[in-house]
Amino acid sequence: MPSVYIKTYGCQMNERDSEAVAAQLVARGWSLAPSEATADAILLNTCSVRDFAEQKAVGKMQNLAAETRRARPGVVLGFLGCMAQSRGRELIDRLPDVDLVLGTQKFHHTADYLADLLAGRRTKIVDVADESGSEAAIREHLLNGNAKKSVSAFVSIMQGCNQYCTFCIVPYTRGGERSRTIPDIVAECRQLAAGGVREITLLGQIVTSYGRRELPVRDGKSAFVQLLEAVHEIDGLERIRFTSPHPKGYGDDLIEAYGRLPKLCAWAHLPLQSGSDRILKLMHRGDTREHYAGLIAKLRRVRPGIGLTTDIIVGFPGETEDDFEQTLALCREVRFDNAYLFKYSERRDTPAALMPDQVPQTVREDRNQRLLTVINDIGREKYNDYLGRTVRILVEGPSKTNPARLTGRTSCNKIVLLEGAPRHLGQVLDVKVTRTGSFTLYADPAIVNL
Numbered sequence: 001m002p003s004v005y006i007k008t009y010g011c012q013m014n015e016r017d018s019e020a021v022a023a024q025l026v027a028r029g030w031s032l033a034p035s036e037a038t039a040d041a042i043l044l045n046t047c048s049v050r051d052f053a054e055q056k057a058v059g060k061m062q063n064l065a066a067e068t069r070r071a072r073p074g075v076v077l078g079f080l081g082c083m084a085q086s087r088g089r090e091l092i093d094r095l096p097d098v099d100l101v102l103g104t105q106k107f108h109h110t111a112d113y114l115a116d117l118l119a120g121r122r123t124k125i126v127d128v129a130d131e132s133g134s135e136a137a138i139r140e141h142l143l144n145g146n147a148k149k150s151v152s153a154f155v156s157i158m159q160g161c162n163q164y165c166t167f168c169i170v171p172y173t174r175g176g177e178r179s180r181t182i183p184d185i186v187a188e189c190r191q192l193a194a195g196g197v198r199e200i201t202l203l204g205q206i207v208t209s210y211g212r213r214e215l216p217v218r219d220g221k222s223a224f225v226q227l228l229e230a231v232h233e234i235d236g237l238e239r240i241r242f243t244s245p246h247p248k249g250y251g252d253d254l255i256e257a258y259g260r261l262p263k264l265c266a267w268a269h270l271p272l273q274s275g276s277d278r279i280l281k282l283m284h285r286g287d288t289r290e291h292y293a294g295l296i297a298k299l300r301r302v303r304p305g306i307g308l309t310t311d312i313i314v315g316f317p318g319e320t321e322d323d324f325e326q327t328l329a330l331c332r333e334v335r336f337d338n339a340y341l342f343k344y345s346e347r348r349d350t351p352a353a354l355m356p357d358q359v360p361q362t363v364r365e366d367r368n369q370r371l372l373t374v375i376n377d378i379g380r381e382k383y384n385d386y387l388g389r390t391v392r393i394l395v396e397g398p399s400k401t402n403p404a405r406l407t408g409r410t411s412c413n414k415i416v417l418l419e420g421a422p423r424h425l426g427q428v429l430d431v432k433v434t435r436t437g438s439f440t441l442y443a444d445p446a447i448v449n450l
């Protein structure tokens with residue numbers, strides 16, 4: 001029985017794709033190797049969103065070629081996903097030890113291609129073509145392999161993006177928006193719930209665009225809200241989340257859904273990217289700071305205490321000190337629970353890479369640090385506010401850093417660590433926060449529940 005090791009770079013969509021590939025291989029008789037040291041096939045599922053992510057995967061493959069390949073000549077080496085899609089055959093020209101380059105619409109062919117390579121029927125495979133229907137091919141789960149995934153699962157509802165933000169490579173690596181059908185998604189979620197899953201996160205590059213061309217608005221409800229309602233009906237499911245939306249996709253129907261659907265978690269990840277209208281326009285975001293701030297106010301009105309997180313890029317071409325200060329000011333005004341900060345990274349074939357006034361690296365670093373301080377200070381205050389409070393969490397599994405501890409999350413997506421027992425797994429518990437750390441709450445279930 002051959003074994004595979006998959007290393008994943010990048011976002012939750014990539015994690016989900018890797019899981020589906022692993023599940024597909026297990027169904028075909030493969031085992032999952034605990035590390036690359038013994039695997040018959042090593043696959044790197046790659047990310048292209050920033051240059052650093054690409055460099056990491058290329059460096060890793062160089063390492064595998066130099067060491068693992070030399071020690072075990074029969075091992076199959078492959079690149080999957082976004083960088084495979086955008087670079088294609090060029091990756092084999094650069095790294096001749098690579099056997100397989102598989103694009104983002106081809107994950108479901110992994111088992112067939114690996115079988116061909118292992119049997120020697122083919123020596124190199126590059127497949128980065130478009131494939132209609134591939135958006136519905138990411139469906140298999142590995143519930144038994146991982147305690148966390150058997151409580152909280154990800155479901156891919158769509159692929160691709162049509163927004164064409166000028167900094168972003170995703171429309172070129174993931175293609176245009178393609179959505180699965182509601183019955184197909186609901187069937188997958190039902191099966192997960194029947195297998196014990198309590199929380200589902202609906203995934204897509206731009207989930208609020210779900211089905212907007214295929215499914216007409218009904219009773220004032222967009223396709224995405226219709227999908228939320230359908231998933232909400234599933235018995236046994238406790239919580240629903242989704243990521244990532246676009247702020248302009250938050251129509252009143254979606255805002256109103258937060259007030260109406262109790263399983264919909266009190267959390268929104270709303271990518272801001274910049275607090276300056278001038279930069280937002282250059283980014284082709286289709287959003288303004290006024291709309292963004294208004295949206296936050298509306299969400300807080302329907303769901304007081306809602307957890308709000310965001311993505312921000314600093315040092316976009318042409319960003320002046322004044323633009324950056326507008327980002328700082330908006331962050332102080334909104335008071336995010338957390339924010340993921342990115343230094344602008346030139347991506348080839350994207351319009352922003354060719355824009356004038358590229359910001360020097362030292363300025364990008366400096367703005368990143370300054371913004372990080374603001375985000376961390378606000379985060380600390382917000383987390384400290386929880387001290388002594390009782391919060392309701394879904395217990396997901398052992399903590400990554402200390403397996404003796406359990407980890408769970410509040411509805412507003414705050415991580416809570418606790419000294420629980422295995423019987424707490426998958427339970428919704430009220431726990432008392434006894435300590436706070438960096439973007440983490442520590443709690444004791446005994447104080448409240450027993």
Ligand code: 5AD
Nearest residue numbers: 049167168271311312342343344345
């Ligand atoms: N440079 C820096 N950050 C980027 N992101 C996307 N493209 C780039 C880029 N070229 C960030 C955005 C996005 C997140 C997933 O990655 O903030 O929301």
